[in-house]
Amino acid sequence: MDKLLIRGGRPLVGEVPISGAKNAALPELCAALLTADPVTLHNVPRLQDVATMLRLIRNMGVQVDRIANPDCSVADAAGIVRLDAGGLSTPEAPYDLVKTMRASVLALGPLLARFGEATVSLPGGCAIGSRPVDQHIKGLQAMGAQIVVEHGYMIARLPQGCTRLRGARITTDMVTVTGTENLLMAATLAEGETVLENAAQEPEVADLAEMLIKMGARIQGHGTSRVRIQGVERLHGCEHAVVADRIEAGTFLCAVAATGGDALLRHGRADHLDAVIDKLRDAGVQVAPEEGGIRVRSPGAAQLKAQGFRTTEYPGFPTDMQAQFMALNVVAQGTATVAETIFENRFMHVNELLRLGAKIQTTDGRVAVIEGLGGAAPTGARLSGATVMATDLRASASLVIAGLVADGETLVDRIYHLDRGYDCMEAKLRGLGANIERIQ
Numbered sequence: 222m223d224k225l226l227i228r229g230g231r232p233l234v235g236e237v238p239i240s241g242a243k244n245a246a247l248p249e250l251c252a253a254l255l256t257a258d259p260v261t262l263h264n265v266p267r268l269q270d271v272a273t274m275l276r277l278i279r280n281m282g283v284q285v286d287r288i289a290n291p292d293c294s295v296a297d298a299a300g301i302v303r304l305d306a307g308g309l310s311t312p313e314a315p316y317d318l319v320k321t322m323r324a325s326v327l328a329l330g331p332l333l334a335r336f337g338e339a340t341v342s343l344p345g346g347c348a349i350g351s352r353p354v355d356q357h358i359k360g361l362q363a364m365g366a367q368i369v370v371e372h373g374y375m376i377a378r379l380p381q382g383c384t385r386l387r388g389a390r391i392t393t394d395m396v397t398v399t400g401t402e403n404l405l406m407a408a409t410l411a412e413g414e415t416v417l418e419n420a421a422q423e424p425e426v427a428d429l430a431e432m433l434i435k436m437g438a439r440i441q442g443h444g445t446s447r448v449r450i451q452g453v454e455r456l457h458g459c460e461h462a463v464v465a466d467r468i469e470a471g472t473f474l475c476a477v478a479a480t481g482g483d484a485l486l487r488h489g490r491a492d493h494l495d496a497v498i499d500k501l502r503d504a505g506v507q508v509a510p511e512e513g514g515i516r517v518r519s520p521g522a523a524q525l526k527a528q529g530f531r532t533t534e535y536p537g538f539p540t541d542m543q544a545q546f547m548a549l550n551v552v553a554q555g556t557a558t559v560a561e562t563i564f565e566n567r568f569m570h571v572n573e574l575l576r577l578g579a580k581i582q583t584t585d586g587r588v589a590v591i592e593g594l595g596g597a598a599p600t601g602a603r604l605s606g607a608t609v610m611a612t613d614l615r616a617s618a619s620l621v622i623a624g625l626v627a628d629g630e631t632l633v634d635r636i637y638h639l640d641r642g643y644d645c646m647e648a649k650l651r652g653l654g655a656n657i658e659r660i661q
């Protein structure tokens with residue numbers, strides 16, 4: 222199992238390219254299942270999750286050609302993926318592939334809409350929470366699908382005599398990102414109008430809608446909480462570039478801030494990170510959109526003020542940035558309270574940060590109070606390197622940030638979590654001057 226060895230203490234300085242977003246690339250690969258024409262995606266990040274999704278759709282009979290630069294030392298190596306689902310023969314997503322990546326559930330809507338049938342394994346829970354998919358099922362049932370859950374699989378089909386889903390008005394019980402994406406994709410080929418109320422407004426959902434529109438879908442209101450879709454009989458191929466990864470950019474913002482660095486995040490979209498950038502500015506970090514990216518300058522963690530926040534749906538503070546911002550709070554000055562409202566078990570990084578010397582108390586698993594070490598700097602209290610274990614994707618990133626500011630060596634174990642969602646993380650950090658290496 223790969224590990225990352227970090228020798229902390231160096232400010233991150235220079236330029237770093239931000240890759241395409243995992244959470245846009247995954248639904249967009251599934252959107253290619255909606256058409257028999259070829260689809261070309263640009264700016265596809267080099268991630269384990271992308272590899273898993275490509276395996277999943279290849280397994281269905283989709284032709285996949287990946288034109289990617291595998292060299293992580295290259296600054297900008299946006300991948301191109303050509304997909305041809307014209308010969309798709311098996312509208313199924315088996316457990317073996319789905320179990321390693323929850324986003325596999327995104328195959329359900331497109332397969333059902335185009336083929337009138339789909340068999341997709343239930344994704345099951347994961348480390349950060351139970352993550353049911355009842356809203357996906359409820360929405361597709363409202364569009365006329367018959368869905369049974371048997372032997373761990375969702376088996377979906379259209380009623381006898383029906384050839385298309387039918388449009389419906391759907392209000393999900395909560396805002397769900399992949400739920401909105403599944404229903405959005407399904408609705409593009411349904412008969413009549415679908416209205417999605419309480420829809421997720423995340424930039425990745427809007428980017429998926431932009432891609433679907435290029436394929437001939439008729440969609441209005443994407444990026445807001447009410448999305449209207451007029452179904453069409455068929456969609457055609459398209460070329461689309463995956464939107465920049467706001468969570469990768471946010472992670473680098475926190476890393477540069479914590480190390481007292483100065484960097485330009487090329488391709489980063491400040492307009493997708495308002496809630497995070499506001500908190501960074503309140504902390505005392507300079508963050509500004511600049512030609513082609515985001516500029517971040519930090520006076521050093523000991524000069525920064527820890528910031529409290531609550532995670533909420535977009536445009537609120539993203540749950541996917543909670544762990545990384547917590548690592549910054551750990552080394553800043555003052556006390557901050559962080560509340561996680563989206564997932565019930567997303568504080569697993571806390572115990573590992575404690576091993577590095579952080580001062581954090583959690584109450585019910587939903588609230589953490591962080592006493593920043595920056596305030597204690599004159600007394601010499603600092604993070605000190607240790608061996609820590611990554612437990613999930615963003616927890617891994619928070620441990621890397623902590624390792625970058627800790628004294629001595631930090632060894633981050635189980636970084637396969639990190640590889641799921643960060644494109645060449647250690648090569649990018651090395652490009653900014655970090656002392657970090659992968660140990661195989």
Ligand SMILES: CC(=O)N[C@H]1[C@@H](OP(=O)(O)OP(=O)(O)OC[C@H]2O[C@@H](n3ccc(=O)[nH]c3=O)[C@H](O)[C@@H]2O)O[C@H](CO)[C@@H](O)[C@@H]1O
Nearest residue numbers: 244324352353354355356357395396397398399400541563
């Ligand atoms: C691939 C992808 O895009 N992943 C993102 C997506 O996950 P994902 O789409 O799985 O997360 P959701 O937005 O669906 O989950 C939000 C909340 O709703 C609950 N829920 C959701 C669906 C459902 O049918 N029933 C239900 O109870 C979940 O358990 C969770 O508590 O959004 C999350 C919230 O921003 C992010 O952390 C993930 O990075």
Ligand SMILES: C=C(OP(=O)(O)O)C(=O)O
Nearest residue numbers: 244323324541614615642
């Ligand atoms: C939780 C995440 O991803 P996923 O939904 O793919 O597990 C994430 O990107 O932080």
